Structures are given as structure tokens and as C-alpha cells.
Amino acid sequence: MRPDELEHLQLSRLRETIERVQHVPFYRDLLAQEGVRAEDIRTLEDLQRLPFTRKQDLRDGYPFGFFAVPLSRVVRIHTTSGTTGKPTVVGYTRGDLDRWSDLIARNLTMVGLTENDVFQNAVNMGMFTGGLGFHYGAEKVGMTVLPAGTGNTRRQIEMIDDFGVTAIHCTPSYAMHLAEVAEEMGSDLPSLKVGVFGAEPWSDATRNDLQDRLGVTAYDSYGLSELFGPGVAFECPEQDGLHIWHDSYLVEIIDPATGEQLGPGERGELVVTPLVKEAMPLIRYRTGDITMLLEDDCPCGRTRRIARFSGRVDDMLIIRGINVFPSQIEHILMALPEVGDQFMVYVDRNEHHLDEMTIHVEVKRQYFSGELADLARIQQKIVRTLRDTLELRTAVQLVEPGSLPRFEGKARRVVDRRTNV
């Protein structure tokens, strides 16, 4: 598509989105307050007149506050962990599912996959959008989909061999583990040629390692549930930055402190206005992810790319593909009478390349009975409560009261000991 045609399309879809958000009380009030109407948006520059949407806003709308259509038109709900307590709910109309799987199908086609490929989807399905998202996308391409899920790694490797799997989707850390087990089993996975890795940040060093060991070309995939799920940005065979389908997502990079737009080559927070979301339209959604627009055009001829992600503006951690906010942990611990409010989080990567999170907490004096069994019970209770809320298994270490660092001012409760992935 020619740049002016694209801009025209973006503008008209942006106006439609503004019309659509009028069905969401949050936006109706916000836009009225700012005095912005759809007809005021004459050029894409006018986007800057619109207010931002933050994750906290979505959380405050729990459960259906951001739905712009009646529930009877919503055919799918996913939830994603929130910063504290209740999760963030996202909804999809039938058209949304169609457009979402279409975006993923475009990405998979971009890296050369066709209906003749066999696609092993080795991530969790269910509430995690990465699972069903890629399932529908790969199905749309016409590939043979093997919904393998996670776990039972030896079985996964047998399946790759037995079914002649040509493409795999999983987290980069699980891919490392898979490579290791395959080596142990003496399989060099001859059929595999494409690896699609996402849901957590990974480095070029990891890419080289994975490409060597799995014999694949490894592609970075980016997305988040609030923007449908995976499929927001994806690498092309040049493997140099991620392409965004600009007909569906309007992208800005801003200075997270001032909210000012930044130019190409300047790193800042990615802000996305999805243009084709029906059930849950959003305006200027602040992703919290740090990247930049790349200045030069991609040799593949597709539209402007963003750089691979280099961190977060907030303290969100990504552990085995799951987003964890220290505030969630704090929230959980505060609700447990047995432990104090102080805590420390240590993140490590174990010998199987899997992330491990260890949380240190102090047991309160009045809950120390003197019995070892009672302490073990408290420890188990904390592990269970954390697992249920974070959907993540963590290790919990009980430490002596007063032994954890106390912070004046900004607390540094997270020690991330993972070497760059």
C-alpha cells in the first residue's frame, strides 16, 4: 500500500475507533472532559490531542467496563494478570477473532510458512492469549496444528520427529530447554526449520544459540492481550527489527516521563492505538515496553519497523512467559497475616534455562509456635497463594524477622540475576 493510502486508511479507522469508544463510559467521560470529538481528528498528528490509556484504567474497569459491545456479541474472553488483585479482562467479537487470526496468519506467511507446514504450538492454551492466538492463526494459514501445550519435553521432541513438525512456537527459554533435551536424546530434529519465540524478551546471543542448536530460523514475536494478543509485531526473514501492520495498529514512541512523541532512533515507551478492535477498542494504550522506531526501511519492502525490545518502563518482570508485578506480590503478602510486609524477590535462570523466582519473607513473631511443622505449613500456604494468583510456581524462603532490607524512598525489592537472555 502507498504511504498516502495507508495514512488515509489509518485516519478513517482512527475516527471509527473514536466513535466506537463512545460506548465505553470511561472514554465518553474522558473525551468529553478533554473536549475531543471524532471530527476534530483531521490528521494523524491530531492523535496527540487524545489522552493515554493505562493498564490501571483497564483494571479499574473490571470486569466489563471497557467493552464497547453487548456481551451477546462477545464470543471470547481472556484474562491477564493485573498489577494487583483482580485480573485484566479482554473481550473479542467474532470479527475481532477473525482479524486477530488474520494478523497472525500474515506474520506466519511473512516468514515463509504455508499450508504444507506442521506447526507445534508448545505454549499453554486457555487464558493465555499466546496459545489460542497462534492456534487460530496457524489454522488460518491452513497448516496442520499440533496443540502440544507445555511440559513433557521428551514427548514434545518425539512428536516433532514423529509428525515431521516444521515450525514451533514457544517461549525462548522453553526452546533452550527443548534444545538441551533433544541433544540428550540424540535427536537433531531434522524436520524443524522455523522457530517463533515470544512472550518474554530475548537477546541476539540466544537467537544464535537457538538457531544453531535447533536448526531453525528464529523469529521474534510481540504482542499483548490488551491489543488482541500476539501478532502486534513480528520479524520478517531479514531478522532485523519487528514489523507492525500499520493498517491495524497505530504506533507511537513516547518519552514515558513527559508523554511527548519521540522520533525515529529515539528509545521510549511503545504506545499503540489498535485500529480494528471492536469489542474492546483502546486509545493510545501505554504498553510499558521500551523500543524505538528504526530509521531506515527494511530491505523486504514492508513498512516501518520497531527495534527489538530492551526493557520496561515499570518494574514488571517476565517469568517463564508470565507477567509479574512486584506490587502483586506485595498485595498477596499483605493479605497473609503470618508474614510481614517486607519482602525481596530474586530471579534466577536455572541449569535448564528456566526462570525461577524466589521470594524471601519474614514470619511474624506471634505466628511462630516453635514447631517446625507449623513453619512448613506457613511456607506452603504462601507458595500456594502466590501460585494461585500469579499462576506461577515460586520458591518461598522464610527468613528471620528484621533481616530483610528496609527501604527509605524507592524500594528495590527485585534482584534479577538472570544474565541477558
Added chain:
Amino acid sequence: MTPDEFIIRQISVFSENRPGRLAAIAHALEEERVNIFAFSIAEASGFGVVRALVDKPEKAHARLTEDGFNVAFTDVIAVRMRDEPGGLYEVASMLGDTGINIEYSYAYSGPAGAVLILRVDRPAEAIERILSAGKELLSAAAFR
């Protein structure tokens, strides 16, 4: 003597499983001139509980608490047993036959004979059973 006098206050101290923690506890007790008759360490993942019978439990409790430790009193009983093969069996089987569960125990053996310290689920019954069998229980006063 009433059965209550055979209930002995053990101090239990929560301790992380890392170098220097036992030394810190021992040093604090030394400074308070608290004598340790017997102690044991039970460990779980990453932490443990140090249990000790001392001559001045209140003083030990206060000092360790002041030092930031989690300290609790736990009721135990102490049985004198024959310091020869079969001595432990005699006491353990006596309680087992009555259906009294021993949650944990530790022992010390010195010039005055062997003493078994027991944490049981039903202390009153255990005291009665041991005394009626003619065995000797140490009173709390014996540790002062």
C-alpha cells in the same frame, strides 16, 4: 508433686539455614550466662528450628527476642532412662502402647545418667503413664 511440675519449658528459635546463625544464638546465651543442657536442630527447606533446654528460659527468651529472633516456649517432658541397651525402647514402647504420639525427641547422656526429652501430643497422659510405670521424670526445677 503435681503433674504440671514435670512440664518443662523448652525454647524454640526460628533460624535461617545459613552460616553463623547457631553461633549468633550461642553467643547471645553465653553473654546472658545461660547454660544449655541439651539442644537439637530440626531443618526444613531453607530454615530450621533450634530447640534448647536451658537453665534460665525466660532470660534466654528475652535476650534472643531482643536480638531479633523469633522465639517461642514449647512444653516438653524429660524422662530419665537406663543408660544401657534397651533404655530408649522401654520408654518409647510404653508411650506407643498407650497411643501417645512422640512428635519429636532428643536426648543427652551425662554423669547423672541418660535423659530423653520428649514432645508428645498428650503430655498429661504421658506423665501419668510414665510415673505409674515407676519411671523417673525430671521436674522443671531440676533445670534451674
Added chain:
Amino acid sequence: MSHWNPRFEEMPAPELDRLQYRLLKTLAYRLYAFSPFYHARMRESGVHPDDIRSLEDVQKLPFMFKGDLRDNYPDRLFTVPHEELVRYHVSSGTTGKPTVVGYTEKDIELWTESLARALTSIGLTRGDVIQVSYGYGLFTGGLGLHYGAERIGATVLPTSVGNTERQIELMQDLGATAICCTPSYLLHIGEVAERMGIHLGRDTSLRAGILGAEPWTEEMRRHVQDWLGIRAYDIYGTSELSGPMFTECADQRGVHIWRDLALVEVIDPETGESLAPGERGELVLTMLQKEALPICRYRIGDVSSVKDGECSCGRAHPRIERITGRVDDMLIIRGINVFPSQIEHVLLGLSEVGEHFQIEVDRKGALDDMLVRVEVRKEAFSDKIADLMAIQRRVADRLKSVLNVAVRVELVEPGSLPRFEGKAKRVIDKRVL
């Protein structure tokens, strides 16, 4: 009651007969021509597609067994080229290689169609919020119900299994009106909800449970409906048939098998003879339109019967009795056939004990010894040993009268028996045979 696909669902019996005969004949020719495996088997049995001249002639066709699928791992029974496959599901075998099922686009389409009809026949519509608490992934339960629920336009909540408290929270907050899961997992959800102070019937919008993937009983249905205040429907299917496929209609009178999709028979597992409606035996299914992995006279191993007469809903599609056990799960205790479902049936009729149980079979000397562990309900608990012994005796007497074999009963504390989130594994067989 509304129909998802009135053309097929309202088709009168004679027309269904003709349609089914045509589909069967086509299937026989297709298998003879494209399935080397089934071609060989037909030749061994001396039958040719031309011999199929009526619906009854289905009995001339040879059986397929679960072992045939495993022996031809992974894909040697497939009759389409690989480019036409769009999905694999794999069910883990207890021994050796798993069973692999491939799907063409049409296979997925008809599976989804079957469930769309089924869910509509229960009374679910696009206005419903359906929580799918079956496992997603290689297991067919999750994705199967997901596609079916999505097809009717309902809001799908793909919670998958596990994290029960979160499931209950979402059910309540997002207004789920129906849940799909195993019956034992629903009981578990009910118990956990109660501990959280939530009554599913009163405190949530839930009104229907679509329960399957393990056998359950009428008593259990009554219990679930009375206790949780929702309607409980049976769903049936295995991965070889595509996945969960068929459910009861709103009238709850047995699981409807769509005749344009499947032909159902019940046989005597010993002789292979067809049995009449009402007679209990092994279910045998022929999938009439399945492409990638054709299924013809497949001996599924489930024990059931075809119900006599037409359903009050007016659909002329036959209904099967709920599955009362597995032909191969059947325990033989001192020469007597015992199905775990019979035990469940007895326990649900006794108010003093819970519905969870565990069976331990051992050999004492030359004799089989069966021990059934049950939980005493809190209300029935007494510190008088005599009261507990009376309960124990009552349970043992009732079991003996139903099973025709004496069993020992052990009472255990409420909540102490294992709960199962997937298929219940309640039998421990320690016999060395």
C-alpha cells in the same frame, strides 16, 4: 426448544434411514478404495462394499479396535494426504504409543457442528457465557467444546483446568452461565466454592454443567442438581470419534447420536453379536463422514445401551444410556464383574458418606479382597465408635447387595481422599496376576 440445524435435527426416521444407508455405503467404498488397512480387513472377512445393501448390513463389516490405532502409529490409518490435515490430537495411552488423531478442515467442521447442535439442544445460545474447564491442548475436551461454544456465538471463557479458586472467581465475576468439565472436577469446584463462602446456584449465574470424559451416574446428577442448583448434562465422545461430540438434550433422557454423523450399535463384547435396544453391552461406533482418520465399527470399550423409543424432544436421533463402565476397566472380583460406577451409585444413595471413594483390590491368599474407602460426612460424624461401626456396616451391606460380592469398607476423614481434576483414578489394583 430451538434447533441449531433443523434440517437434520427434525428429519423423520425413514428419511434418516435412507440418508444413513447412503452414507454407510459411501464409507464402505471409500475405505475399500483408500484405506489399505481396512481393505485388507474387509478381504479377510470376505466382505465387499457391494454386499452392503441395507443399514443392517453394517454388521457384515469388520470391527476396528483401539489396538489397531496404536499399531498403526502415528498416521498409517489416515486416508488423506498430509497437506489436507489441519490438526492433530494425541491421547496418551496407558501402555506404549499414544493414539494419534488427524483432522481435515471438514472433520473439524463436523465436530464443531455436532457440538453446536448439542449445546443448542440443551438451551444454550449466544447470550450465554460458557466456561470451558476441560484441558486445552492435545486433549480434545478443551478445544472441542471451545469451538462448539464459539460456533453458537456464546462468550467463551477458556479457563482450562486447574487453579480452582481463580476459576470460581472468574465464574462469578464474568457471569458464566454454563461450565464444561468432568463431573468430579465440578464436585471439587462446588466444595472449594463452599469453603470460599460461595454457593454456585445462589451466588453465581451458573445454570448448566456439561459433564463428561469420565463415567458418572444418575445419582450423581441428582446430587449435583440438588446441591449446586444447576442442571447437569451428560456429554459423550472420545478422541477417536474426533472428541466430545454428543450430549443430552434439555429433556435429559440420554445422549443423542446424530445419525447423519454416526451410526451406533451395541454388541455383546464376548460374541460380537448385535444387541437390541435396551440391552447393555459394548458401544460400537461408525463415523459416517470422518475423513482423515475413518472410524468404522470401532469397539470403543464403553458399556452402554441404546434407549428404546423416541425422545420427548421429538428428535428421531437415537439416544444412548449413560456409560456405566469400561469393558476393560471392569474389575473381576472372585469371578464377579464389578464396575466402579456401581460403587459410586451406592455411595450417592447413602447420606452418611461422601461421594468420593477409593477402591483397593488385593489378593489375600487365593481370594480377591476388595477394600472401599469412603469419607464420613461431618454431619454424620460421632465420637462413639459404635455409631461409626454402624455406618461402616450399612455401607458394606448395601455394596454387597448391589455388587453380589462382599467388600470391606474403611471410613476415612472428610476431605482426605484424593480429588481428581481430570479423569478420576479411583482403583488401585495390587493383585499380581
